[in-house]
Amino acid sequence: MIKIPVFTDDPGWHGKRLKEAFALRGYEAIFVSIKNCFLNLTSDSTGVVIPGFDVLPQFVFVRGVPGGTLQQVIARLDVLHALEMLGVKVYNSGRAIERTVDKAMTSLVLHQNKISTPDTWICESRHHAQVIIAREISNDNPLVIKPLFGSQGNGVRLLQLGDKLPVPMEAYVDGLYYLQRYIDSGEGVWHDYRVFVIRGKAIAAMLRHGSSWVNNVALGAQCEAVSPEGELGALAEAAAVAIDIDYCGVDIIRDRHGKLFVLEINSIPAWKGLQSVLEIDVAQALVDDCLVKLT
Numbered sequence: 001m002i003k004i005p006v007f008t009d010d011p012g013w014h015g016k017r018l019k020e021a022f023a024l025r026g027y028e029a030i031f032v033s034i035k036n037c038f039l040n041l042t043s044d045s046t047g048v049v050i051p052g053f054d055v056l057p058q059f060v061f062v063r064g065v066p067g068g069t070l071q072q073v074i075a076r077l078d079v080l081h082a083l084e085m086l087g088v089k090v091y092n093s094g095r096a097i098e099r100t101v102d103k104a105m106t107s108l109v110l111h112q113n114k115i116s117t118p119d120t121w122i123c124e125s126r127h128h129a130q131v132i133i134a135r136e137i138s139n140d141n142p143l144v145i146k147p148l149f150g151s152q153g154n155g156v157r158l159l160q161l162g163d164k165l166p167v168p169m170e171a172y173v174d175g176l177y178y179l180q181r182y183i184d185s186g187e188g189v190w191h192d193y194r195v196f197v198i199r200g201k202a203i204a205a206m207l208r209h210g211s212s213w214v215n216n217v218a219l220g221a222q223c224e225a226v227s228p229e230g231e232l233g234a235l236a237e238a239a240a241v242a243i244d245i246d247y248c249g250v251d252i253i254r255d256r257h258g259k260l261f262v263l264e265i266n267s268i269p270a271w272k273g274l275q276s277v278l279e280i281d282v283a284q285a286l287v288d289d290c291l292v293k294l295t
Contacts, residue, residue, distance in 0.1 A: 002027050005050055007034045008063035013272055015063065017283035024284065025291060034065055035072075037079045048082050059089035059294050061287075064268055065097060067149065091290045092267050096245040100267035103148050103178055106243070110262055113242040116235065117262045119181040122148075129177035137161050142182040147174065158182060183253045183261050192253040192263065195228055195236035196274060196282060198289050199246060202233035204282065206274050225277040235260050243267075246293065247286055249274075 004022060006029045008015055019029040036051050046056050060083060065076050080094030099105050110117040121132050136143050142160045185191050195205040205228040226232070236250035239262045249269030254260050271282045 003030050003053070003057065004028065005030055005032045005053065005057055005060045006063050007032055007037075007060060007065070009033045009035070009066050010064065014270065014283070017275075017281075018061065018063065018287065021281070021283040021287035025287060027287075027291075029061070034062075034076045034079055035068075037076075039078065039082060047086055048079055048088075056083070056086060056088055059091060059290065061091050061290055062097065062268065065101075089293055091293060092246045092248075096243060096248075097267045099243050100245070100248065100265045101149060103146060103264065106265050107180075109242050110239060113238070115239050115242055115262055116260060118183055121177070121179045123177050124175060126177070129179065132177075132179055133159055136179075136181065142184075144180045144182050146178050146180065148176055148178050180263075183255050183263075185253050186256060192251060193226065193232060194269075194274060195233060195250045195252060196269065196271060197236050197240040197245075197248050197250055198285055199292075200237055200241050202228035202236045203285055204228055204274060204278050204280060205232060205236075206277055208273075223273045223277045231260060235262060239265055247289065 001023075004027045006015065006018055006022075008031055011019075011031045015029075015031055022029040030052055032051060038049050039047060040049050041047060048056065050056070050060075060080075062080065065073070065080075067073065068076070077094045077098060080090050080097070084090050084093060099109060104122045107117060107120045107122070111120070121129075123129055123132075133143060137159060138161075140161070142158060144156060144158055146156045191207055191209050193205055193207055195202050197203070205226050207224040207226045209222045209224065228236070232252060235252060239250050240248050243265055245265070245267055247269075249266040249271070251263040251266070252260055253263055275282050
């Protein structure tokens with residue numbers, strides 16, 4: 001059985017599903033932390049060392065790139081870039097992961113490709129941030145402030161008229177202000193969509209009902225399957241194509257007037273909540289597409 005590295009530090013439920021899906025196709029998924037991989041740039045080395053693999057594999061499946069210092073994160077992404085340079089197919093690619101982990105770059109790519117996304121401002125200056133916040137809130141445009149790096153709704157805050165800013169602001173946002181206009185999906189009936197896209201095709205979608213304006217499953221949102229077709233699926237597909245990504249979870253919200261906006265794109269999406277309301281096997285769909293990319 002051919003061994004395939006799956007980069008993750010916490011296989012858990014997702015790892016188990018991927019391992020089963022690979023086994024059905026005759027491959028053995030081997031879980032490896034990308035933190036334990038390293039570059040060996042000597043004459044007798046392949047260039048990248050993956051623990052448990054004497055020779056480089058044909059491809060790797062990226063299920064997780066852990067956080068760390070800026071240098072550590074860059075080094076981990078360098079491993080992905082180096083593998084691709086050496087002819088190893090990486091699913092998702094390092095470039096795609098870079099573009100989505102960085103919310104500013106995601107917003108920029110969406111904006112440049114004229115894909116509907118909320119108005120966004122990114123700056124280092126506290127003064128500029130305060131001017132933007134004051135202007136928008138005084139015009140009855142609440143803002144969402146987010147960490148540039150983060151997921152599952154952690155650290156996301158809503159700024160409305162009368163709210164006090166987090167103090168010290170610099171400590172909260174690590175010296176960078178990512179501000180996005182709040183899209184109101186309906187007070188008391190908060191919801192958004194997660195659309196799962198594989199190779200530019202929306203294969204599944206769910207409606208997430210939150211107990212607050214943050215609708216992440218990790219924070220208790222309830223899931224309901226919806227059709228991935230029509231306007232919703234088309235917007236998610238356009239976003240994935242713009243980012244140039246193998247697979248992703250696209251977060252979309254519909255405002256009170258019926259307009260859809262792409263909020264974020266997740267290059268290492270969880271799908272446990274989505275799977276709970278679906279008949280199709282998401283892990284198998286991912287593995288099958290990954291193997292198509294290999295050939």
